[in-house]
Amino acid sequence: MIPEFGYGVLAVSFFVALYSVGAAVYGAQKKSLAMIESARRAMLLLFPLITISAATLIYLLVNDHYEVSFVYEVTSRSMPTYLKVTAWWGGQAGSLVFWSWLLSAFASAVTIRKWERDIEFLPWVIVVASLTAAFFLGLTVFYENPFMRFWSMNGSVEPSMFPPAGATLFTPQDGRGLNPLLRHPGMVIHPPMLYLGFVSFVIPYAFAIAALITGRTDDRWIRLTRRWTLWAWLFLSFGLVLGGRWAYDVLGWGGYWGWDPVEIAAFMPWLTGTAFLHSVMIQEKRGLLKQWNMILIILTYALVIFGTFLTRSGVLSSVHAFAESAIGPLFFAFIGLTFISSIALLIWRWPLLRAETEMKSMLSREALFLLNNLLFMSVLVVCFWGVVSPLMSELFTNQKITLGPPFYERATAPLFAGLMLLMGIAPLSAWGHSTIQTLGRALWKSALVAAAVTAVAYFTYTSNLIALIGFFLIAFVVLVTAQEFWRGARARQSAQHENFFVALTRLMGRNRRRYGGYIIHISMMMMAIGILGIEIFQAETQNTLKQGESLTLENYTITYREIASWDNNGAGVNYTRAVIDVQENGVYLGKLTPRIDYYFDSQQNMTIPGQRSTMRDDLYVLLVDWQPASADGATFKVFVNPLVNWLWVGSFAFLAGVLFAAWPDKDPAEERSHTRQVAKQPSAAD
């Protein structure tokens, strides 16, 4: 009964979503407020409905209902309860329900707000959100149903929602269990973070489409969704970082990012989203780039759906083949349809989206923002080309080629360097007009100090050219940004006769987006230090050691002491743990305990590194092989990853920066109209 109930509620929510789309379109056509209100209520109903269905699924997961095929696939008796709950998004069918659930929550949050003067957007926002929800719900109702059960008939077992004639229910003793690689705290929160990011980008897209349809193409839709966009971007960014951290802790190859198609699929909407985040400021301040912003948000939406598909279609388990999942073509059809209709709408409204003024100077703030956008799009093109090149090469030449990490590194490095340079220059260029002279005057001191820092790095740390360029850019950006904080606070200090710190806090509080943005820039530079460190200076070695033998890498010496192996039958795992002593330049630092966990249910190993982490470098030791009863000893792989900790510390600074920028103001509407007027003045004077 329980699976039928869950499925029934899911099916009802699918029809409610369809109704909501229909009622909203009808209401907008007939200008019937009652119909629009009905559509809004239907959409509000989606959240409780999907919540009930999801709760049913969680009930089945937690209570070992292995007759349900989804429960069988992602849980097992040995898994702790919290993992059984999070197994909800551990498989395709469940994660589609999860996606719909998040979307219904966000859509409800949007429609509950006061609409007043934006009421004409409402029906179209409902159409986009409900249509997207209906697509995902439809997938779960008709194709990837998480409530299907096993039925036994004539000696064979088939999963099906309703019992085939003459079949009896089949209940396996135990489930297959979640892939052990996914049983990690990072993996428990990484997918929901990414999904939060993905789903929240639907909201600005919905408003963009509403603006196109209603023809109200001023920047109102951007102002309404500015915070959504920031939150979406925050979740997506943090999801990416968590994924990297998970890879670093669990996958046991000493890295955090492998330019895998699935990673790129999550990275591509981040690129367009980041470009969007920057370019909307140009529209708000100068009334430029309106068409471009539409293109960016439409692209982001398409990439979000594409990313959901790639990360959830089982591509993970195959190395270079896309999974032949039944829902693949449906995803492509949905992406194609929404993309083409969005572009058609955009072309229809193209004349309305003309720029209000012209871009004049190549070095003005808006021109540099445009350049920033072009660079982000270039990275996107590189990523896209890398993903599709196997298909393209097969179509146009007879040979199938593939592009690995070296391609991405080589092609994106100059683009990222360009973005860093812009991060240093753009904050000091003026809206409207800047010249080489004004920019040079503002920048030369920072550039000089950055050059000095680079020289110090050259004499004390490295002669690697790429690293030195990187260090120069990092120092430059940090200095320019710090100078911005300093200048602003000093100006306020003398104008308002405040103490420096009071002036600084008030300054930042009054310009949250600007200074939040600067904090984000600095956090990006911290992350860049980590990335440069591990990419350029990573050292590795491996060897088989007998007990008491040592292995040296850089300053570190590790000595193999002992090994033990034991079963934890309750958790269904065998642990093998080695104990090693770590010395740095002959000084004893402590012990590390790299492990291999072997999961009985999935017959799979998980290699947990022993890590010693400092801001200078990480010592990362893997136990890769061991012989229980022989003198051969154990094989260790050792990495020294310089500076990588900056990546993780930087991500917390990043979080702080986005929160600072996105935190609600006391009276946002007033503040916004004020900044708009102030910003308008110089352009009027031009």
Place this chain on the structure above:
Amino acid sequence: MQKTKFLFGGLLILAAVAYLIVSSTQASKEYFMTVNEVKAEGAAAVGKSIRLSGAVIGDTIQYDAQTLTLTFDVAHVSGDNAEIESQGGLAVVLKAAVADPSRQRVKVVYVGVKPDLLRSEAQAIMTGKLDAQGVFHADELLLKCPTKYEEAVPQQASN
């Protein structure tokens, strides 16, 4: 005047990005190849970056734990997923490839730790280069075991 300046700048960036993509593709592309294709190309395949896939022959696996040198042979399997599916799936195809002595084979050398998944009838996906003797030197070794990817339907016997 302004327009042409911006247009020119945009074109310049476009050209730079195009150059970046083309040159990076040229410098780092790897060719997907099957064992048969490598054999057919012969000397022409020597020195190219190749991503080779094949079925691991269990009897040929040799591992020296002191030097971390691993050698084994792989037998030809099709690179076409549709073809693999039509022949009964990856597990069946790999089994057939190992059992058939007339299949083309390539000897593989890999220096590194022996992966747990390396066993007979595993699919090895390797990145590396072929030397003049026809031995494939793998820098990267990925293994896929069909047994790991069980059917979504449980065995009746497990009840």
